[in-house]
Amino acid sequence: MPELPRRVEAQPDxxxxxxxxxVLTIVELLRQLMERQALRRVDAGDLPDEKIEQLGLGLMRxxxxxxxxxxxxxxxxxxxxxxxxxxxxxxxxxxxxx
Amino acid sequence: MTTGGLPxxxxxxxxxxxxxxxxxxxxxxxxxxxxxxxxxxxxxxxLLDIELLTIxxxxxxxxxxxxxxxxxxxxxxxxxxxxxxxxxNEENRRLRQRIGDxxxxxxxxxxxxxxxxxxxxxxxxxxEEESGPEPExxxxxxxxxxxxEERG
Amino acid sequence: xxxxxxxxxxLGGADRPPAGxxxxxxxxxxxxxxxxVAVVGTVREEEFDEAALARAMEDLAxxxxxxxxxHAVIVEAAAAEPTAPLRLATVYRDDEAVARMLxxxxxxxxxxxxxxxxxxxxxxxxxxxxxxxxxVEAPASSDRPGTSYxxxxxxxxxxxxxxxxxxxxxxxxxxxxxxxxxxxxxxxKPQDARLSGREQEMVLNATYLVDTDGEDEFRAALAxxxxxxxxxxxxxxxxxxxxxxLGES
Numbered sequence: 062m063p064e065l066p067r068r069v070e071a072q073p074d075x076x077x078x079x080x081x082x083x084v085l086t087i088v089e090l091l092r093q094l095m096e097r098q099a100l101r102r103v104d105a106g107d108l109p110d111e112k113i114e115q116l117g118l119g120l121m122r123x124x125x126x127x128x129x130x131x132x133x134x135x136x137x138x139x140x141x142x143x144x145x146x147x148x149x150x151x152x153x154x155x156x157x158x159x
Numbered sequence: 160m161t162t163g164g165l166p167x168x169x170x171x172x173x174x175x176x177x178x179x180x181x182x183x184x185x186x187x188x189x190x191x192x193x194x195x196x197x198x199x200x201x202x203x204x205x206l207l208d209i210e211l212l213t214i215x216x217x218x219x220x221x222x223x224x225x226x227x228x229x230x231x232x233x234x235x236x237x238x239x240x241x242x243x244x245x246x247x248n249e250e251n252r253r254l255r256q257r258i259g260d261x262x263x264x265x266x267x268x269x270x271x272x273x274x275x276x277x278x279x280x281x282x283x284x285x286x287e288e289e290s291g292p293e294p295e296x297x298x299x300x301x302x303x304x305x306x307x308e309e310r311g
Numbered sequence: 312x313x314x315x316x317x318x319x320x321x322l323g324g325a326d327r328p329p330a331g332x333x334x335x336x337x338x339x340x341x342x343x344x345x346x347x348v349a350v351v352g353t354v355r356e357e358e359f360d361e362a363a364l365a366r367a368m369e370d371l372a373x374x375x376x377x378x379x380x381x382h383a384v385i386v387e388a389a390a391a392e393p394t395a396p397l398r399l400a401t402v403y404r405d406d407e408a409v410a411r412m413l414x415x416x417x418x419x420x421x422x423x424x425x426x427x428x429x430x431x432x433x434x435x436x437x438x439x440x441x442x443x444x445x446x447v448e449a450p451a452s453s454d455r456p457g458t459s460y461x462x463x464x465x466x467x468x469x470x471x472x473x474x475x476x477x478x479x480x481x482x483x484x485x486x487x488x489x490x491x492x493x494x495x496x497x498x499x500k501p502q503d504a505r506l507s508g509r510e511q512e513m514v515l516n517a518t519y520l521v522d523t524d525g526e527d528e529f530r531a532a533l534a535x536x537x538x539x540x541x542x543x544x545x546x547x548x549x550x551x552x553x554x555x556x557l558g559e560s
Contacts, residue, residue: 100465110458117457120464182546184375186434187382189499190518190552191399 329387395555434546438511495520
């Protein structure tokens with residue numbers, strides 16, 4: 062994909078923001094995947110209460126960290142979404158409105 | 160083309176309020192790109208499909224505002240490109256077949272039609288132009304979900 | 312050098328070419344082959360050969376001009392006779408190639424044109440308020456914040472899924488009702504809210520082939536949909552873009 066480097070060069074002032082956005086988008090995807098998996102485990106009912114609490118705390122702090130990082134780069138929640146066409150939105154349809 | 164209520168003469172009851180607006184581009188593109196009779200001309204215009212795919216694939220890595228600068232913002236919202244995954248596999252199969260056909264045709268030094276489902280009509284090709292960028296075998300589909308079979 | 316752009320194929324009207332202008336600013340012409348009349352335009356090769364069209368597809372403004380011109384010529388061409396629109400960018404070397412195609416596919420064209428005879432296409436978009444109900448704010452229990460976080464997330468997830476499921480059910484039911492008073496129906500992907508510019512969610516984006524003398528009934532079915540509180544947007548009449556497909560499985 063030749064576009065990316067060319068564009069980064071073309072707009073040096075936004076390099077940091079664009080890169081931050083790209084990285085944060087991937088991280089946010091992973092975070093959401095983890096969260097969904099955790100919810101599935103909760104649904105399955107095979108986790109002891111302490112584990113659930115630990116999981117929840119961890120995910121909650123991760124989310125707080127993501128919010129800080131996002132604000133650091135001046136990004137909105139919707140900025141971390143990418144339209145994957147036939148695969149839907151990277152972060153689901155609701156990600157932009159949260 | 161106008162939009163609005165059906166022009167039924169002599170109706171007395173007030174028609175439901177339909178939104179009046181000029182025909183919007185998305186509505187047109189939904190139809191002129193995706194539908195209508197599909198015939199291969201004697202130029203391999205069906206490569207356009209693949210060109211659209213490469214645009215779409217590029218979008219996957221382009222950040223959204225960059226895509227807008229490139230002037231292809233609309234494709235991001237292309238309804239025919241963002242359909243559900245229902246017949247993704249089928250479309251993949253068709254796409255692979257099309258790519259295979261194209262490559263075979265190129266090997267033979269022809270500009271044949273790449274699609275098995277479209278007619279080959281045409282005179283001897285004269286264009287020497289390189290065909291478009293190699294399509295990528297990503298699971299990206301162009302068409303919206305197949306039309307439901309017409310009833311009776 | 313020039314090429315021949317194909318707009319539509321219709322039954323009859325062999326002496327009335329549309330006024331245009333066409334995709335290259337040209338005046339459309341007709342290529343007549345038996346009962347079939349192809350509406351074509353002479354376009355410049357350097358602007359409409361394969362490579363040029365591929366470039367054009369990168370350019371939204373150009374796509375729009377092409378699509379609108381293509382569409383306008385087809386609307387004009389389809390005013391009186393049964394007409395099968397062609398997809399954007401169907402290009403031939405010359406009129407003879409068009410005529411040969413018409414000969415070779417005469418039977419298929421005949422079937423398609425009979426299917427759309429005395430029928431028009433109507434687009435229907437249905438919007439409903441699909442906002443999930445406000446989250447039930449569980450009191451954040453200070454002793455187990457992690458657990459309450461997860462439970463909150465789970466409730467969000469379930470509400471979203473339910474809303475989508477409801478929207479899908481509404482769309483299916485409406486589509487079924489409308490399809491019953493139509494000769495054909497075709498579902499498209501609901502358009503993104505950024506396109507429709509509406510707050511409400513588009514749950515149905517479909518298009519129907521309706522008998523011209525059945526439009527009353529179709530309209531009544533639409534009114535019934537609106538009576539249920541949905542917002543209905545009707546577009547058309549369209550030439551039968553979505554119902555004149557041939558050569559496809």
